Amino acid sequence: MWHGKGKTAIVGIGYSELVRQSKRPLGLLALDACREAIADAGLSPRQIDGLATYPEAPFLGAGTRDGVDIVSVAWIINHLALAPDVRWYAQIETGMIAAPVIEGAHALMAGACDYVLIWRALHQPRSYGAFSAARAAGDAQFLAPFGCVGVIQSHAMAWRRYMHQYGATREHLGTFVVNSRRNANLNPRAFFYTKPMTRDDYFAARPIAEPFCLFDCDVPVEGCVALVMTSAERARDLRRPPAYIAGHGQNTVGRRSLLFYTLDDYVINGQSLAGKLWSSAGLGPADMDAAQLYDGFSPSTLYWLEAAGFCKRGEAYAFIQDGRIALEGELPVNTFGGSLSEGRLHGMGHIAEAVFQVTGRAERRQVPGAAAVCAIDGSPMMRGSGIVVTRDP
Amino acid sequence: MAAPSEKPVPLADQLSQPFWDAARQRRLVVQRCADCGYYNHPPRPTCDRCSSQRLEFAPVSGRGTIYTFTVMHQPSVAGFEAELPYVNIVVELEEQPMLFMVSNLPHAELDKIRIGGRVEVWFEERGPDLALAQFRPV
Numbered sequence: 001m002w003h004g005k006g007k008t009a010i011v012g013i014g015y016s017e018l019v020r021q022s023k024r025p026l027g028l029l030a031l032d033a034c035r036e037a038i039a040d041a042g043l044s045p046r047q048i049d050g051l052a053t054y055p056e057a058p059f060l061g062a063g064t065r066d067g068v069d070i071v072s073v074a075w076i077i078n079h080l081a082l083a084p085d086v087r088w089y090a091q092i093e094t095g096m097i098a099a100p101v102i103e104g105a106h107a108l109m110a111g112a113c114d115y116v117l118i119w120r121a122l123h124q125p126r127s128y129g130a131f132s133a134a135r136a137a138g139d140a141q142f143l144a145p146f147g148c149v150g151v152i153q154s155h156a157m158a159w160r161r162y163m164h165q166y167g168a169t170r171e172h173l174g175t176f177v178v179n180s181r182r183n184a185n186l187n188p189r190a191f192f193y194t195k196p197m198t199r200d201d202y203f204a205a206r207p208i209a210e211p212f213c214l215f216d217c218d219v220p221v222e223g224c225v226a227l228v229m230t231s232a233e234r235a236r237d238l239r240r241p242p243a244y245i246a247g248h249g250q251n252t253v254g255r256r257s258l259l260f261y262t263l264d265d266y267v268i269n270g271q272s273l274a275g276k277l278w279s280s281a282g283l284g285p286a287d288m289d290a291a292q293l294y295d296g297f298s299p300s301t302l303y304w305l306e307a308a309g310f311c312k313r314g315e316a317y318a319f320i321q322d323g324r325i326a327l328e329g330e331l332p333v334n335t336f337g338g339s340l341s342e343g344r345l346h347g348m349g350h351i352a353e354a355v356f357q358v359t360g361r362a363e364r365r366q367v368p369g370a371a372a373v374c375a376i377d378g379s380p381m382m383r384g385s386g387i388v389v390t391r392d393p
Numbered sequence: 394m395a396a397p398s399e400k401p402v403p404l405a406d407q408l409s410q411p412f413w414d415a416a417r418q419r420r421l422v423v424q425r426c427a428d429c430g431y432y433n434h435p436p437r438p439t440c441d442r443c444s445s446q447r448l449e450f451a452p453v454s455g456r457g458t459i460y461t462f463t464v465m466h467q468p469s470v471a472g473f474e475a476e477l478p479y480v481n482i483v484v485e486l487e488e489q490p491m492l493f494m495v496s497n498l499p500h501a502e503l504d505k506i507r508i509g510g511r512v513e514v515w516f517e518e519r520g521p522d523l524a525l526a527q528f529r530p531v
Contacts, residue, residue, distance in 0.1 A: 132471040133401055141403035142435050145525055146497040148481040150469030157461040157483055164461070164508045207478075210464040258435060259493045260483055 002247055002280035006393030008105040009235040009242030012041025012228035013352045015189050018343045021126070022222040027067030027075055030121040030224040034080060037226035042239030043115060048228070049083040050113030051076060052090040052100035058122055058220075058346065071121040071224065088112040095250045096294075096377040097347045098385035102248040104229045116229040120348040124220035142259060152217065154261045155297040156209040158381065161263045162299065163211065168317035170211060174202045176320050176333075177215050177298050177340060183327060184337025186364040191219050191343040216298040221343030225352055232393050243355040243389040246372065247281025249273045250385040261381035270307025270380030277308070277374065281388040285310045289370040290357050291331060292350035294377050294384065295338040303380045305333075327365060335365045347377025351387065358391040400472030402523060408436040411450045416524045419516045423492070425451040432492045453488050455514030457528070460485040460493065462506050478503065484512055484528050496528040505530070 014036025016029035038045055055070045063069035067079075073089045076082075088107045092099045097120045104116040136144035143149045162168055181197035184190035197215065205213040235242035251273035255265050278284050285291075285308055293304040302316035310331060311319040319325075325333035336342050336353035343349065354375040356362040362370075371391040378384025405413045408424075415422040424436035427447040431440055439446055462482040468474045479497055486492045498506070499517065512528040519525060 130468055130471055131401065132398065134399065135404040136401040137404040137406065139435055140401075141405065141409060143495055144401040144470050145403050145519070146481060146495050146527075147400070147465065147468070147470040147473035147476070147479055148495050148497065152469060153463050153465070153481050156463035157481070160463060160508070161461040207464070207466045209466070209469075212463075258433075258437065258441070259495065262491065 001282040004105060004109050005246050005281065006244045006390070007232050008108045008229055009232050009244045010101075010227050010229050010351075010355045010389065011235050011238045011240055011242050012037045012039070012043070013355055014038070014040055014226045015352070016224045018189060018191050018221040018223040020191070020221060025068050026121050026123045026222065026224070027071050027079065029222065030071040030076065030119055030226070031079060033121075033224035033226040034076060034117055034119055037228050038117065040240060041228040043228065045080050045082050047083060048115050048117045049086055050088040050104065050107055050116035051086060052092065052104050052116060052118050054093065054097045054100055054120055054346065055091050056093050058124065058344070062123070069123050071119065076117070076119070088116070095383050095385035098248065098351060098375065098377045098387050099250060101227070101229065101245070101351065101387055102250070102385060105245050105248070108229060108231050114230060114234065117226060118229065119224055119226035120346055121224035122222060122344060122346065124222050124344070139259065150209070152209045152212065152297070154381070155299065155379070156212045158261055158263050158266070159297070159299040160211055165263065166314040166317065170203070172317040172321065173216065173298055174199050176301060176325070177202055179320075179326055180295070180334050180338045181341045183335050183365060184341030187336045187342060190337045190341055191221050192337065192341045212297060215340065218296050218339035218344040219341070221345070223343065223345070225345050225348035227352065227355070240361070241359040243358045243391070244393045246283065246388040246390040247277055248385070248387045249276030249280060251378070251380065251383065253383060266303040266380035267307060267313060269382070269384065270303060273376065273380070273384050273386055274308040277376070277386050277388060283372055283388055287372050288331070288374050290335050290367045290373045291333050292335070292354050292373065292375040293333060294347055294350060294379065295334060295340050296344070296379055298340060300379045301333065301338070304376055307380045308374070308376065327367065332367050335362065335367060347375070350375040350377060354387075354389045358389050398471040398474070400519065401470060402519070408438065412436060415450065416516060416526055417522065419524060421453055421455045421514050421526050422450040423453050423486070423488070424448050432489045434492060434494065453486055456531075457484040457486040457512055459483070459506065459508055459510045459512060461508060464503055480506060482506070482512070482528065494526065494528075496526075498528060501530065
């Protein structure tokens with residue numbers, strides 16, 4: 001078990017607006033979220049002396065203008081009146097947004113700083129996704145000339161393979177997507193808060209990359225989510241109940257094929273993360289009162305259910321049926337609507353919801369008595385990182 | 394109205410140059426380990442199986458099966474707008490399990506594509522200096 005279990009905590013959360021296209025530059029949305037997270041913790045920006053983010057822009061060919069396309073540590077230092085000497089920072093490009101949270105916990109335990117601010121800001125212009133370079137280099141030389149460089153194709157083709165191997169259908173997957181929307185309809189921050197979805201709506205949606213339709217893809221919002229972390233000792237004096245970091249894990253990106261992500265890759269990578277997550281927390285899937293599992297595309301959550309041991313391999317599509325993952329089911333999953341219905345925040349929404357659940361702040365989505373919840377980011381085929389948060393240290 | 398965009402051209406590098414040179418001569422070759430015989434594609438600095446640095450290019454049959462596929466209704470690469478909906482397949486070459494290549498299976502009948510369907514290589518000319526290894530149903 002990790003010697004840091006229960007020694008650090010998340011103590012504040014802040015959201016900017018989440019909209020399809022914002023009229024305001026991304027840096028300003030990040031400031032909104034950061035200020036709100038700091039205030040939520042009952043702190044002032046002058047007390048923040050540690051910073052971490054996962055700054056990467058979310059698509060190929062994105063711009064790199066700080067404060068517009070991305071929001072770096074330097075940008076926040078220059079635009080928020082933080083502690084006069086920020087003592088620690090990190091920009092982590094591997095492992096998505098739980099990775100900065102994990103490093104933040106390490107920094108706090110090492111005494112490198114007292115209060116860590118973490119954010120994830122996403123700019124999603126309309127041109128999202130289309131590879132438009134005239135020449136394709138690297139692995140793209142074997143993909144782009146065939147119109148096949150998108151992450152969506154990898155995921156769609158892996159899911160096609162899953163359907164073929166295990167007998168899953170769009171009917172099965174629809175249960176998950178509709179359940180996520182139902183949860184989002186209870187989450188005022190969600191992009192689709194006011195828009196219900198029926199199974200008929202799901203099946204009527206336009207195809208994007210078959211077998212995926214529009215609603216199998218997360219909704220590309222612009223916005224930022226921020227959180228504040230501190231030591232368990234300091235956390236006890238703050239405004240909100242702390243969500244203790246109980247354990248963490250990151251995957252190690254072993255791949256069977258180097259051209260596209262296979263179905264086997266999710267097992268190799270997902271299990272490498274989950275094994276570390278459960279052993280560091282001294283907890284297992286049966287101990288989770290809810291699970292926030294990344295859903296950049298809808299099947300990713302099913303793969304995580306399998307890789308993290310909530311069910312056996314090839315069984316997730318059946319496991320999610322009959323209300324089992326609903327708010328009132330035996331394992332509520334993505335209780336806030338996930339990336340599919342809250343918005344693409346690259347895992348920050350999953351972490352925020354895990355915190356809300358174990359601190360009794362999930363309002364109409366509250367899972368009664370939630371004491372331990374995991375948040376796992378990323379696709380199990382690619383990079384990923386996850387944490388377990390608990391109500392008690 | 395903007396001119397139709399061009400499909401991207403592969404940029405060969407020091408590892409992949411022999412693959413593209415062979416394609417120009419209508420030959421399909423794959424990097425193969427001289428020590429353990431394992432095929433690596435795309436070409437790598439070291440063998441995926443045994444980490445050997447003794448790698449050479451060897452001809453392959455160009456025959457394989459469709460491992461998986463997707464039908465694209467939204468362009469993910471510039472230059473394919475006029476071809477929507479188009480298909481992307483992953484071909485598993487018969488030489489080795491999980492030895493994959495990608496194709497867009499031009500002119501395919503979309504409703505006839507099946508996992509396990511047999512395909513063979515052909516070469517699509519895209520300009521005087523570029524031939525692409527494509528696949529078609531057998």
